[in-house]
Amino acid sequence: MQAKLIDGKAVSAALREQLKEEVAALAEDGITPGLAVVIVGDDPASKVYVRNKKKACEELGLHSEEYALPAETTQEELLALVDKLNKKPDIDGILVQLPLPAHLDEKAVIEAISPDKDVDAFSAVNVGKIMIGDYKFLPCTPAGIMELIKSTGIEVKGRECVVVGRSNIVGKPMAMLLLHQHGTVTICHSRTADLPSVTRRADILVVAVGRAKFVTADMVKPGAVVIDVGMNRDENGKLCGDVDFAEVAEVAGAITPVPGGVGPMTITMLMRNTITAAKK
Numbered sequence: 001m002q003a004k005l006i007d008g009k010a011v012s013a014a015l016r017e018q019l020k021e022e023v024a025a026l027a028e029d030g031i032t033p034g035l036a037v038v039i040v041g042d043d044p045a046s047k048v049y050v051r052n053k054k055k056a057c058e059e060l061g062l063h064s065e066e067y068a069l070p071a072e073t074t075q076e077e078l079l080a081l082v083d084k085l086n087k088k089p090d091i092d093g094i095l096v097q098l099p100l101p102a103h104l105d106e107k108a109v110i111e112a113i114s115p116d117k118d119v120d121a122f123s124a125v126n127v128g129k130i131m132i133g134d135y136k137f138l139p140c141t142p143a144g145i146m147e148l149i150k151s152t153g154i155e156v157k158g159r160e161c162v163v164v165g166r167s168n169i170v171g172k173p174m175a176m177l178l179l180h181q182h183g184t185v186t187i188c189h190s191r192t193a194d195l196p197s198v199t200r201r202a203d204i205l206v207v208a209v210g211r212a213k214f215v216t217a218d219m220v221k222p223g224a225v226v227i228d229v230g231m232n233r234d235e236n237g238k239l240c241g242d243v244d245f246a247e248v249a250e251v252a253g254a255i256t257p258v259p260g261g262v263g264p265m266t267i268t269m270l271m272r273n274t275i276t277a278a279k280k
């Protein structure tokens, strides 16, 4: 392996030390940031994330509440809970774990969360604010990736940045954040013609397609920074990313592992957003 490993756990740990100081400063004013996590149904992978979020809250001294609702929960029941949390004074951030079971209207639930408590920054108002560069919260995964890129010391300004994947929660906001830092940004997706020729232009390559080992060494420019957002299970049930780590690490200049890359950063940014929300 010739690439430098981008250690999401280490970058996370350093940021969490700073956040602890912010929490301590808020405590002097009698403020404890509070996060509510709502999970509907019992997807085992979702449970892992929810557990990691709760652990991070405990580590930083945040108040956290978990609402585990049965898979049969109705839209009305879920909206009633969101409404209650919107009004709950000790809750600053609300996260409804996605995806929701198919009978629930995800969009309506996201829009029901008060924009001031929308720590995922998924609602239309918050997405719009990101577009115009006037935001309070950044979406957690793209924000965490910007911190990882910063940790490599590479400057985004003027560079070729290629984002593979165009989801509302990762690909699109990711492209916008790179653009804010003056990157030259290309978004690719499943219909992109000759994808390898596009990804090979990237100085910074962010991959969020949800397909195990989708990016191979021939798709990567030598020396590129490669960020892997994937969370897949391989044939043996082992967690793996969208990038074929073993072979791409021979070509890239720096690369994130899965696990231990983007995942921990997502949670750290969620903590940061909750603290920001508590500052009012």
Ligand SMILES: Nc1nc(=O)c2c([nH]1)NC[C@@H]1CN(c3ccc(C(=O)N[C@@H](CCC(=O)O)C(=O)O)cc3)C=[N+]21
Residues within 6 Å of the ligand: 048, 049, 052, 095, 096, 097, 098, 099, 120, 140, 231, 239, 258, 259, 260, 261, 262, 263, 264, 266, 267
């Ligand atoms: N409203 C909402 N907001 C989210 O932010 C959200 C969501 N829904 N639904 C699911 C995805 C996924 N996600 C992850 C967060 C942390 C890890 C994480 O901590 N990963 C660790 C370990 C994971 C493991 O061991 O299984 C790592 O990569 O090292 C992973 C995935 C947040 N999501």
